[in-house]
Amino acid sequence: MAVMIATLGGSGDIIKLGVxxxxxxDKVxxxxxxxxxxxxxxxxxKAGTEIVNPPEKASELESLLEGFGIRVKTFKVDPFNFKECLITIIELINAQPEGVEVVLNVTGGTKILSLAALSAAGMCRCKAFVIQxxxxxxxxxxxxMPDPGYFEKIGKQGKKTFSYLMQEEKKLKDPIEQCSDxxxxxxxxxxIANHLGVTPQTLTPILKSLEFSGxxxxxKGSIKRGEPAGGKSGVKIWRLTDEGKIYAAYFSKENR
Structure with missing residues (x-):
């Protein structure tokens, strides 16, 4: 059996046709x-814009498809935010059990949502299709689907760094830009080095290389020193860029 991940806009027909x-x-x-x-x-x-409600369509599809024994779950995204769409879909792909075929129906939704789904399929080596x-x-x-082999050029420690920074950012109660040092x-x-089990001297070239790649x-930041020294010490604070978050989502399955 297979899982179909489908982008949805104003029409549910393409989902039914895809199934x-x-x-x-057996799962959508x-x-x-x-x-x-x-x-x-x-x-x-803009005045005169046709207002559609994809989550409402999704609810209708859930009732219909579950009547045929197909499990359905809906995830809402901003269809004009490429990064959000891409990361959401990569995480959905990675969440599926090993050995389960995952296929993407990229027909529906905005162009941005559809392109994000197609990009996720290429990155994660999944099949994708459109209804014509x-x-x-x-x-x-x-x-x-293109070969995403260039992602493999990032070394093991780089992948672990992505995973660690993404998980730590998710733990923050406020956006990282608003957090104190x-x-x-x-x-x-x-x-970061302690978490990866390496020395800061070993990690620094890796961090600088990933920073150079964008x-x-x-x-620079400063944090309080422990007792008895007191005062503050200068530190360097690292974070994922938007592109880095996409890589982190892609590598997350490897680092579980």
Whole structure:
């Protein structure tokens, strides 16, 4: 059996067609775009714009497909935020059990949501397809996937660094930009090195290389010294860039 991850906009027909044309689907994960009213104030929505409600469509699909014994779960995303869409879909792919076939139906939703799903499929080595309507009926058109081998050029310690920084950022109660240096202790070089089981001297070239590639950023900070020294010491605080978060999501399954 297989899991179908499907992007959803205003039409549920492409989801039903995808299930029928795949034949062996026993679970569907719907990635539904939030309605415009949840993303933008009314004043920013162009007059005459057709307002669709993908989560509402998802609810209808859940009732229909579950009647045929197919498990369905919906995940809402901002369909105009490529990074959010991409990371959400990568995490859904990685959450599936080993040996389960994962296929992406990238037909529905905004162009950004659909492209994010296609990118996730390529990165995670999954099949992807679109539903193409023809005069004599609809067909499932499988899309060619590029080889994502360039991701493997990042070494083992780099992957562990991504995973650690992402998990620590998720623990923060406030956005990382708003946190004091004291709350960002897990993000200083020494503590990253301790978690990875290496010395700061070993880790520093790795961090600098990832920063040069645009996957990490750093800034100077200061934290309190322990007793009896007192005072503060200067530190370097590291964090994932937007692109780095995508890599971290991609490598998360390896570091479980």
């Amino acid at each position: 029928r044309l795949m034949e062996n689907v 994960l719907l990635v539904a775009g939030k309605p415009l009213s949840e993303i933008y104030p009314e004043s920013e929505i 309507e023809k005069g004599n009926g609809s067909i499932k058109l499988e899309l060619p 004291e709350k960002l202790r897990p993000f200083i070089s020494k503590n 996957l990490l950023s750093s800034r």
